[in-house]
Amino acid sequence: MKMTKAVSFVALGCLVTTVALAQKSATQSIDEYRAMLQDGNPAELFEAKGEDLWKQKRGPKGVSLEKCDLGKGAGVVKGVFVELPRYFADTNKVQDLESRLLSCMETLQGFNAADIAKTPFGSGEQSNVTALATWISAESKGMKFNLSQDHVQEKTMYEVGKRLFFARGGTHDFACASCHGEDNKRIRLQDLPNLTKNPGAGNGFGAWPAYRVSNGQMWGMQLRLNDCYRQQRFPYPLFGSDATIALGVYMGVNGKGGESIAPAIKR
Structure with missing residues (x-):
């Protein structure tokens, strides 16, 4: 009887060890897969496009x-990515990189920012915004996130982002925290x-924009957050919405000191 129990405990221990090793192996395999893809990350093509767009004279006003x-x-582009979203006095708003680019495209080049924001993701000028964001984020690669909380609007957006992060709703009663609120x-x-x-x-917020291997698309943070809402069975908040920017402030402030690896590569 004692021998049977001993054998059972040994068998159980082997089973637990085998499962643990299998899970570790799966995680390691994904990490190795990403590491292999990182060499020759297609995001580099979007970086080149973004740098070219930055310098091109475009839009109704024909300026860069x-x-x-x-x-x-x-x-100045170096170092800006790791300090966004932040408050801008000229718009009297807290803006992330993509919404700020829209403001510049409107004021400097004469584009209609509202029309671009309504464009489907990945289409028309919105694809150019993604390329610009990809290049600008690359200029801060390896730098540490340090978002400001000095202005009252920055503090307010953090609190709004926090509430949105934990707010449950939709047909499945999901929140951002349902997937990303625990270790x-x-x-x-x-x-x-x-x-x-x-x-x-820092790891999550600092990886976008990123190239999605599964669909061959470059995704900025705006699309990443909108797609999260889709998976929660919520309507899209839409491009440059206060909701997505507030969530960006919440994650970015929480990620202070984390290293930016954008543009990254994802499954």
């Missing part, structure tokens, strides 16, 4: 974006970062 102020002065969560073989603190917030 080289005088666009993304937070560090006209034309050690996964969906299928995909690790889900905890976006309420580091390192999850």
Whole structure:
């Protein structure tokens, strides 16, 4: 009887070890897959396009974006990505990179920002905004996130983002926190970062824009957040909405000190 129990405990221990090794192997395999894809990341093509668009004289006014102020002065792109979203006095709004680019395209080049925001993701000028965001994010790769919370609107947007992150609703009673509010969560073989603190917030927020291998598309943070709402069975908040920007502030502030790896590559 004692021998039978001993054998049973050994068998159980082997089973637990085997399952643990299998799970570890699956996670490691995905990491290795991403590492292989990172060499020759197609995002590099979007970077090149974005840099070219920045310098091109375009729009009804026929000027470039080289005088666009993304937070560090006209034309400065290095280091701006890791400080966005932030408050801008000229628009009296907290803006992320993509919505700020729309403002510059409107004021400098004469485009209609509202029309571009209504364009389907990946189409027309909105695809150009994604390319611009990809190049600008690459100029801050390896830098640490340090979003400001000095202005009252920045503080307000953080609190709004926090409430939205935990707000449950829709047909499945989901919230952002349902997937990203705890440690050690996964969906299928995909690790889900905890976006309420580091390192999850820095790793998750700091990876977008990213190239999606599964559909061959470049996604900015605006599309990433809108698609999250789709998966929660919510309507799209739409491009540049206060909701998506507030969520960006919440994640970015939580990710302070995390390293930007954008533009990254995703499954």
